[in-house]
Amino acid sequence: MPVVNLDHTLTLAMSVRDRHRSADWYVDKLGFTLLHHIDEAGWSELATKTEGVTLGLGEQTEPQPGNTVPVFGVADIEADRKKLEAAGVKFDGPTDTVEGMVSTATFYDPDGNALMLAQDLSGK
Template sequence: MYVPGVTVWYSVKNIDHTLAFYTEKLGFELLYHDQESGITMVKTNTENCLIGFSEADSVVPSTSSTVFDVENIELAVDKLKKDGVTFIGDIEVIPDFVKLATFIDPDGHSFMLSEQLTEL
């Protein structure tokens, strides 16, 4: 019934600002952009994982996080901070399981980086 893949969707205030954040700061690939309708989609580094955005007058930031796995969370956080990404708090460690770091996009939507400490 299902095919591999997932798309998450967010409302944003400014589609161009959002697109720049996700492509220039996070390094995701532009997949679709329609300036007139205020819709854009990016392809993440995770196979078959897309993020879509719709421009809206009012945006309520999502607090449920989409999580991106990284090999080395300290290096990833340092690089993204240098690129102007805002992190909330420090890297959290759940011993023998995972390291997590929370960041926000320009509209305040919450995302996380994850470094696995054990085999899944």
């Protein structure tokens, strides 16, 4: 039995220099659909051609190639984080919250690969 119950969504988060330019590239080249730009959070999100999978673009001054982080949707991030921590999973700092948008928490697999939990707070 899994420690947490993930929902049926997956966001692949990548760091980019210019979210707007990158979003245009994914729309033009791969046919993705822009869902939104959230400028105050430095975040853009696109629907991929795979149901339940989105691409998130986080803006950074110097993004590193190969920096994709799978972001798993959950209904209760605090409860699921506590369960994972109790199971020995290491997290990177506290849970981050953008009120009315999302709460996220980065954690690591046994090889140090970054993964993330996200709880949608938008009421959608």
